Amino acid sequence: MANIIIIGTQWGDEGKGKIVDLYSHEADVIVRFQGGNNAGHTLVTNNEKTILHLIPSGILHDHKTCILGSGMVINPEVLIEEIERLAERNLPHPNTTLHISDSAHLIMPYHVRIDNAREAKMRSGKIGTTGRGIGPAYEDKVSRTGIRICDLLNEEIFNQKLKNNIEEKNHLLTNYFGEEPVDFDEISNKYSVWADRLRPYCGNTSILIERSVKAGKHILFEGAQGTHLDIDHGTYPFVTSSSTVAGNACSGAGVGPTQISAVIGICKAYTTRVGSGPFVTELSDETGQKLQEKGKEFGSTTGRKRRCGWLDMVMVRQSVRLSGITGIALTKIDVLTGLDKIKICTGYRIGKGKDREEIVDYVPSDIKVIGQCKPVYEELPGWSEDISTARSIDELPQAARRFIERIEEITDTKVLLVSVGPGRNETVVIRNPFRLIK
Numbered sequence: 442m443a444n445i446i447i448i449g450t451q452w453g454d455e456g457k458g459k460i461v462d463l464y465s466h467e468a469d470v471i472v473r474f475q476g477g478n479n480a481g482h483t484l485v486t487n488n489e490k491t492i493l494h495l496i497p498s499g500i501l502h503d504h505k506t507c508i509l510g511s512g513m514v515i516n517p518e519v520l521i522e523e524i525e526r527l528a529e530r531n532l533p534h535p536n537t538t539l540h541i542s543d544s545a546h547l548i549m550p551y552h553v554r555i556d557n558a559r560e561a562k563m564r565s566g567k568i569g570t571t572g573r574g575i576g577p578a579y580e581d582k583v584s585r586t587g588i589r590i591c592d593l594l595n596e597e598i599f600n601q602k603l604k605n606n607i608e609e610k611n612h613l614l615t616n617y618f619g620e621e622p623v624d625f626d627e628i629s630n631k632y633s634v635w636a637d638r639l640r641p642y643c644g645n646t647s648i649l650i651e652r653s654v655k656a657g658k659h660i661l662f663e664g665a666q667g668t669h670l671d672i673d674h675g676t677y678p679f680v681t682s683s684s685t686v687a688g689n690a691c692s693g694a695g696v697g698p699t700q701i702s703a704v705i706g707i708c709k710a711y712t713t714r715v716g717s718g719p720f721v722t723e724l725s726d727e728t729g730q731k732l733q734e735k736g737k738e739f740g741s742t743t744g745r746k747r748r749c750g751w752l753d754m755v756m757v758r759q760s761v762r763l764s765g766i767t768g769i770a771l772t773k774i775d776v777l778t779g780l781d782k783i784k785i786c787t788g789y790r791i792g793k794g795k796d797r798e799e800i801v802d803y804v805p806s807d808i809k810v811i812g813q814c815k816p817v818y819e820e821l822p823g824w825s826e827d828i829s830t831a832r833s834i835d836e837l838p839q840a841a842r843r844f845i846e847r848i849e850e851i852t853d854t855k856v857l858l859v860s861v862g863p864g865r866n867e868t869v870v871i872r873n874p875f876r877l878i879k
């Protein structure tokens with residue numbers, strides 16, 4: 442059994458897409474289990490870039506089963522566009538199949554409208570959401586008024602649920618947000634066309650996963666966002682609306698925790714964040730700008746500039762705890778090349794004045810407290826050699842190896858892989874997680 446969960450250890454955009462694509466080589470089934478098209482996962486193969494928002498990052502390979510799991514929120518228009526863009530490239534390959542859970546929830550036009558109207562109305566405390574309707578869709582799911590993929594497939598039920606929802610949403614849109622209402626007929630007609638388009642892909646994906654597990658297939662669970670955007674464990678309220686920790690892979694895919702053999706945490710060699718919220722190691726100086734430019738830190742979904750800062754090991758260690766991470770994939774280490782010194786944050790200093798100061802090694806729950814935290818840094822030597830062509834650990838300079846070792850020491854977790862560039866092959870594999878399990 443080699444069923445592996447892959448999650449982000451920071452605030453998203455750690456390079457999950459690249460690593461899932463790489464590991465898909467060894468997997469049979471690849472499952473997205475939460476989130477929606479707020480995600481933007483970038484794959485670079487033969488110098489060709491693919492950005493996936495909904496479809497699992499195994500889709501470029503042949504002989505794979507790609508699943509959009511029950512825990513996701515799916516905008517059918519975006520999904521169809523993504524399917525069509527791949528079709529233009531003759532993808533997926535003939536033996537790769539795509540499946541959509543019929544219990545996943547739909548993102549509706551009013552979700553997108555409410556998401557953006559709410560952000561626009563806020564004078565302060567804007568979350569900086571991706572504006573894709575993720576929060577409002579999950580709200581409806583939890584309030585039990587959501588519309589699911591199985592409803593989409595039944596026109597009568599869909600229209601009934603749509604009618605009920607529209608009554609409430611239009612009240613909110615017009616009376617509270619001062620917006621135009623949404624139109625029932627327009628939505629009903631569009632969704633009816635999309636239903637026919639998506640029908641062949643829809644079904645019970647938990648059963649599909651169970652069959653795959655029984656047949657001894659290898660399953661990869663592809664997380665979206667990152668641990669510190671988790672609705673329960675992140676920097677609330679500056680989080681997304683789903684659970685991004687490994688535990689939710691089981692719930693969101695419909696598989697028991699006893700079927701999981703390993704959890705890989707993707708960790709970028711520095712920290713980035715898109716959207717608002719506290720960021721202890723944020724750099725607003727030249728180094729931060731260098732990381733942003735060299736790392737091409739622009740959001741894959743919204744194109745926004747990502748905020749950049751030093752690697753925050755307080756966050757990463759917390760992610761190891763929250764998800765039971767068994768191995769780390771360290772990405773974008775090449776972006777650090779050329780820096781004289783590299784800092785990593787090992788603790789947070791809280792409190793004013795020396796006597797009342799306290800150093801903690803966890804992320805406090807209260808964002809006001811996080812906002813007051815000052816980073817405690819450890820300084821490591823940098824390197825100047827180009828490492829993008831390194832393919833084995835011995836080819837990395839001593840200082841880069843020390844950086845990797847330090848991450849292992851602080852997290853008490855092995856680094857399985859080091860990514861030295863965006864391309865699939867620009868990778869130093871130290872330990873193969875599938876072979877470790879087999």
Ligand code: GDP
Pocket residue numbers: 449453454455456457458459480481482483484485736737740741772773774775776860861862863864
């Ligand atoms: P995800 O959301 O976690 O899948 O990450 P994104 O795709 O949003 O952002 C990661 C970005 O970094 C993408 O543009 C990748 O192509 C790129 N990338 C991934 N790994 C590396 C790496 O090791 N080095 C460099 N320079 N870029 C990388």
Ligand code: IMO
Pocket residue numbers: 449452453454455479480481482568569570571572573574575576664665666667670679680681682715716717741
């Ligand atoms: P991937 O999978 C980075 C952030 C948004 C915002 C907050 C809430 O590519 O790593 P939402 O639209 O989810 O309600 O926005 O979460 N966010 C992400 N940041 N990577 C992502 O996904 C993100 N998905 C959401 O920027 O701060």
Ligand code: MG
Pocket residue numbers: 453454455480481482483741742
């Ligand atoms: Mg991304």
